[in-house]
Amino acid sequence: MTQPIPLLDGPFWPYLALLLFAFLPTEIWRWLAVAFARRINADSPALEWVRAVATALLAGVVAKLIIAPPGALAALPLALRVGALAAALAIVLFDRRRVFLAVLVGEAVLIGGGWMLSQAA
Known part of the structure; x- marks a missing residue:
């Protein structure tokens, strides 16, 4: 042994x-x-490809979290999850430099919506 x-x-x-x-x-x-x-030049085709792949991977993860969420997120309705994404996306589209604020607003919508649903039940 x-x-x-x-x-x-x-x-x-x-x-x-x-x-x-x-x-x-x-x-x-x-x-x-x-x-x-x-x-590497910042405007090179290789770096543009890397950015595109990174963006696609991030979009895939977000889509999976919305469509087929794991854990406690699955207890929230699809409309609430899509609403949180829409709120965060609206902030990013308004000002691309406020990504952290967009994440906080998306989380606040999820938490607030979940809390309101739990109070209604």
Whole structure:
């Protein structure tokens, strides 16, 4: 029988696993991106493609959260989830620099709507 490795068998093994399997693999790509980003023109087709892919991924995640939400968000009606998105989108369309405010307003609509629905029941 193989003897356990004390470092991996103690209370700190989840932190070590997080460091080895989550932080380090992504951190390498971040450092490489910083090294290579200096040579890429901001208006280059490659960077436009990266922006388009990032935007599409974000739109997909938001759509999934609205259409098929996990956990407690699934208890809220679809109309409320779409309304929160519409409120946040209205702020972003009004002023693109206020993304944080848009997120806060979207959350406030979800929380307030959920609270109002719970009071009505």
